[in-house]
Amino acid sequence: MITGKNYIGSQLVASGTKTFKTINPQLNIENDWTFTEATQAEIEKTVALADQAFKVYKNCSGKEKAAFLNAIADEILAIGDPLLEIYCTESGLPRGRAEGERGRTIFQLLSFADMLMEGSWVEATLDTAVPGRQPLPKEDLRKMLVPIGPIVVFGSSNFPFAFSTAGGDTASALAAGCPVIVKSHSMHIGTGEMVASAVIKAAQKTNMPEGVFSNLIGSGVVVGGALVSHPLVKGVGFTGSIKGGRALYDLAAQRPEPIPVFAEMGSINPVVILPKALENESQKWASTYAGSITMGTGQFCTNPGLLLGIKGESLTRFISELSAEIEKIAPSCMLHPSIKADFNQGKELLKSQNGVLTVAEYKGEIAPNYASQTLLTVDGKTFLENETLSHEVFGPFSIIVQCDDEVQLVSIINQLDGQLTATILSEGSEIKNYVSVIASLQNRVGRLIMNGVPTGVEVCPSMIHGGPYPASSDSRFTAVGIHAVKRWVRPFSFQNWPNDLLPTELQNENPLGIFRSVNNKQTSLPIV
Amino acid sequence: MITGKNYIGSQLVASGTKTFKTINPQLNIENDWTFTEATQAEIEKTVALADQAFKVYKNCSGKEKAAFLNAIADEILAIGDPLLEIYCTESGLPRGRAEGERGRTIFQLLSFADMLMEGSWVEATLDTAVPGRQPLPKEDLRKMLVPIGPIVVFGSSNFPFAFSTAGGDTASALAAGCPVIVKSHSMHIGTGEMVASAVIKAAQKTNMPEGVFSNLIGSGVVVGGALVSHPLVKGVGFTGSIKGGRALYDLAAQRPEPIPVFAEMGSINPVVILPKALENESQKWASTYAGSITMGTGQFCTNPGLLLGIKGESLTRFISELSAEIEKIAPSCMLHPSIKADFNQGKELLKSQNGVLTVAEYKGEIAPNYASQTLLTVDGKTFLENETLSHEVFGPFSIIVQCDDEVQLVSIINQLDGQLTATILSEGSEIKNYVSVIASLQNRVGRLIMNGVPTGVEVCPSMIHGGPYPASSDSRFTAVGIHAVKRWVRPFSFQNWPNDLLPTELQNENPLGIFRSVNNKQTSLPIV
Structure with a gap:
């Protein structure tokens, strides 16, 4: 079922000579399939095809695009077990996670389809003519959102479904009316090919133009770099490391015609534990956070990698409780030997810093690509003075900083890089005494959570998955929720x-019945 | 009345040693005032003050910010004649234009104030909790737009009021909740200082935090470069040349933390003349376009610099008519000797290209900084093969391309850089036979005009003043209209x-009565 080839539109091609295989991290062996990297000529052909497809696809109605997205969801489900199996084989993630993430991916596609069927997302804004205005007549002006052109999507390592081939970036770009070229993530190319086959089938069944979707294979930076630099590519979506995202951002910014890059990158997601939060619920939070830190082997961009508390008995107790809970949890498999190696290297680097104490680390025997979850602690002054301690360690890892007081806590927050999220644990109205803490956090993050965990990114319109750099490359957009379409x-x-030559969204009659701003008033009524 | 100093917040300072003067282009002499360029220490102080101001200003209510913007409008008007006089002195533009542009600037400020009073612009989006959802409860999530931080605004040369000190970029950033640091345009620093004094007065009268607005003086690239590179600056607005805008874009992209730059840059604003449009209305269009090409001495970003027609008798006649109309118009003064020099150089370069014919050029005697308006013509093949012919010549200039046929016309359009506008002149339903022309134009521009002129950028919510690169550095935003706020x-x-700690915009009770998306439905009702 896996061919190992690139999809250039609906054509499976592999004229190249560079091949590679994926890994089964659970078994620590190479998988059987051989994948062939796209050649320069194939890249060129793919982009030209996407550019041609754009001319047709941008004029598809919301209903037509919705049918396409719904069909993608159907075709993904239609693959059934083989898709879940290859996901697990290539990622080392358990079956339950595969099912859950498939569900999330389907939900995302259906959300964008619903948005398209409803139609108001184009932000139609109309100002009608005032021919008699003095000193000059006012002309009729009507505005709506239109797609920017072919988008390159980089699949992520940690979400083989939901942030990859037919994930949020692809779904939002297709919803916008932009053809998509996926650069499949090299760790799960087989999963990517299977999902790509579903997208291609859906495109054919719903009469989408050839080239509306392509899926290219690359193991290093060559294929991605060529795509981002190509003059006919008009935007880039990326989920992954700061290093990778920044490299793409720089390439795009250096083009003769710069293009937007939305890169969702690193985050350590600070959690501020206010003193009273631990008075009655210390054990509850310890158990909740042991789960959040180790969930998915800690391989989430919203993993809580930094816990900030104020020194004292209750924090000391919480550290013991959290340590005990963390050590209880059975280790789990990481996505790839290289991710495991990075995890170990990052963790050891932080463990070796002056003043750092390792308070929990799974000590039992573990399989080759399994991670031994780790909790460190350090005092506030040491953390403030050593920039290395705020580096992200991707995996089941967190560091608890014991601050002297609120002033030091605020200093630490102000010194942090941009983050996807921040969380506050607070007992009742205690929060009202920490106005400066909240203000500082708001300045550094995209989402602020009260008494919860940062993991678990709800797919809904009010979600922000993004934030100040380097959480994302442009804090003005989100990667999750229907507003992710605004990137494209x-x-x-x-x-x-x-009137008869306007898009239906802007015609007097408002044939789609969408919400529009007409002469600065929100209405779904026609113009008479 | 003019001190020649920088405004660091409300303080007038000039500790530097580098000074310069502005020019009176009508008289071709230096003006009396001496302006002192901001020093590195003054820049540092200004940015730090803006950062401090942001902490307060971002929490001001819409009503408070509206009061500030309204007060700016009042204070500008209160200056009265002296402001109009210095505008004319420094720009060479006539009194009527000064009044008109002041009116536009006031209208922009009031439009943003109205937007703030109404309040729905924050795009409040609420998804309420579903505690019983399986397998996991759904948490309550609420989202709104918040300001990104201190913004640097570069005043333009050609709009000393409307795209400068208190122009659209400043008004939109202040509306967003972002402090503004203006790098005043060196050609009209005196005008800038007077407007800045109005903004400062308004800030004091409405109790805005010190540093919400500053106005710095620079004659070259040093002051602007230092501002854009400063870590506490979070966004940049610019109106001007491609070279200038791109330099700022590159500086911003190379920062450790890249920041958004909205640069509105060059455009030649193609006008497509369909054959039948000239059958009955040739003379009308000739006279209209002679006016549009020479209006404001052609110093508009929307000046029609490229007219595209299909060879034939009617086009030949139109060229004669337009030439005659253009030569009839009395030349007018350019903004500055350097702009006049650039105009002459650009014009002569294009005139000297092979196959180019000068069909109109004002031949009478003209004053030193006055421009002799010029119309060239060339055939389609020559235009296609010589990239120089599509360069912008900033001033009263246009080139008419005589295409062989529609195919060649479309090739020319497809080869154009991104543009602010395109215009089509068409007789009745003739347009329906030119589907590919429209489709090609849509891909290249931000605004498409039927039977009109591109000059005259209406300030209203449905206006796009922007477009694909290099018309702007990011086609996803506009510089004109209330949606310009989205840049910041x-x-x-x-x-x-x-609930009681949420911003009022997101509280259950919807105390401001704004339009919100609640569980994906538009409503202004409270949540009960």
Whole structure:
């Protein structure tokens, strides 16, 4: 079922000579399939095809694009067990996670389909003519969002479904009206090919233009770099490391025509534990956070990698409780030997810093690609003075900083890089005494959570998955929720344009019945 | 009345030693005032003050910010004649234009104030909790737009009021909740200082934090470069040349933390003349376009610098008519000797290209900084093969390309850089036969105009003043209209946050009565 080839539109091609295999991290062996990296000529052909497809696809109605997205969801489900199996084989993640993530991916596709069926997302804005205005007549002006062009999506390592081939970036770009070229993540190329086959089938069944979707294979930086630098590519979506995301951002910024890159990158997701939160619920939070830190072997961008508390008995007790809970949990498999190696290297680096104490580390025997979850602690002054201690360690890892007081806590927050999330654990109205803590956190993050965990990113319109750099490369957008579509669209104005030649969204009659701003009032009524 | 000093917040300072003067282009003499360039220490102080101001200003209510913007408008008007006089002295533009542009600037400020009073612009998006959801409860999530931080605004040369000190970039950033540091344009520093004094007065009268607005003086690239590179600056607005805008874009992209730059840059604003449009209305269009090409001495970003027609008798006649109309118009003064020099150089370069014919050029005697308006013509093949012919010549200049046929016309359009606007002149339903022309134009521009002129950028919500690169550095935003605020805001989510600690925009009661998306439905009703 796996061919190991690239999809250039619906064509499976592999004229290249560079091949590689994926790994089964649970068994620590290579998988059987051989994948062939896309050649320069194949990249060129793919982009040209996407550019041609754009000319047709951008004019598809919301209903047509919704049918396509719904069909992708159907075709993914139709693959059934083989898809879940290859996901587990290539990622080392358990079956339950595969099912859950498939569900999330389907939900994302259906959410964008619903958004397209409803139609108001184009932000139609109309100002009607005032021919008699003095000193000059006012012309009729009508504006809506239109797609920017072919988008390159980089699959992530840690979400082989939901942030990869047919994940949020792809779904949002297709919803916008942009053809997508996926650079499949080299750790799960087989999973990627299977999902790509579903997208291609859906495109054919719903009469989408050839080239609306392609899936290219690359093991290093060559294929991705060529795609991002290509003049016909108009935007980039990426989920992964700061190093990778920044490299793509720089490539895109250096083009003769710079293009937008939305890169969702690193985050250590600070959790601020206010003193009273631990008075009655210390054990509850210890158990909850042991789960959050080790969930998915800690391989989430929202993993709580930094816990900030104020020195004292209750924090000391919480550290013991959390340590005990963490050590109780059975280790689990990481996505790839290289991710395991990075985890160990990062963890050992932090453990070796002056003033750092390892308070929990799974000590039993563990399989080759399994991670031994680890909790460190350090005092506030040491943390403030050593920048290395705020580096992300991707995996089941966290560091608890014991601050002297609120002033030091705020200093630490202000010194942090941009983050996807921050969480506050607070007992009742205690929070009201920490105004400066909240203010500082708001400045550093995209999402602020009260008495919960940062892991678990709900797919809904009010979610922000993004934040100040380097959480994302552009804090003005989100990677999750229907507003993720805004990354791939631009506003376009028609001035004095004949009603029958306008897109239906902007016609007087409002045939789609969408919400529009007409002369600065929200309405779904026609213009009469 | 003019001190020649920098405003660091409300303080007038000039500790530097580098000084310069502005020019009166009508009289071709230096003006009396001496301006002192900001020093590195003054820049540092200004940015630190803006960062401090942000902590307060970002929490101001819409009503408070609206009062500030309204007060700016009042204070600008209160200056009265002296402001109009210095505008004319430093720009060479006539009194009527000064009044008109002041009116536009006031209208922009009031539009943003109205937007703030109404309040729905924050795009409040709420998803309420579903505690019983399986397998996991759904948490309450609420999102709105929040300001990104201190913004640096570069005043333009050609709009000393409307795209400068208190122009659209400043008004939109202040509306967003971002402090503004203006790098005043060196051609009209005196005008800038007077407007800055109005902003400072308004800030004091409405109790805005010190540092919410500053105005720095620089004659070259040093002051601007230092501002854009400063870690506490979070965004940049610019209106001007491609070279200048790109330099700032590159500086911002190379920072350790890249920041968004919205640069509105060059455009030649193609006008496509369909054959039948000239059958009955040739003379009307000739006279209209002679006006549009020479209006404001052609110093508009939307100046029609490229007219595209299909060879034939009617086009030949139109060229004669337009030439005659253009030569009739009295030349006018350019903004500055250097702009006049650039105009002459650019014009002569294009005139000297093979196959180019000069069909109109004002031949009478003209004053030193006055421009002799010029119209060239060339055939389609020559235009296609010579990239120089599509360079912008900033001033009263246009080139008419005589295409062989529609195919060649489309090739020319497809080869153009991104543009702010394109215009089509069409007679009745003729347009329906030119589907591919429209499709090609849509891909290259931000605004499409039917039977009009590109000059005259209406300030209204449905206006796009922007477009694909290099018309702007990011086609996803506009510089004109209330949606210009979106350049300076980011979405922010609160998860499971106590109702009384939420911003009023997100509270259950909807105290401001704004339009919100609640569980994916538009409503202004409270949550009960």
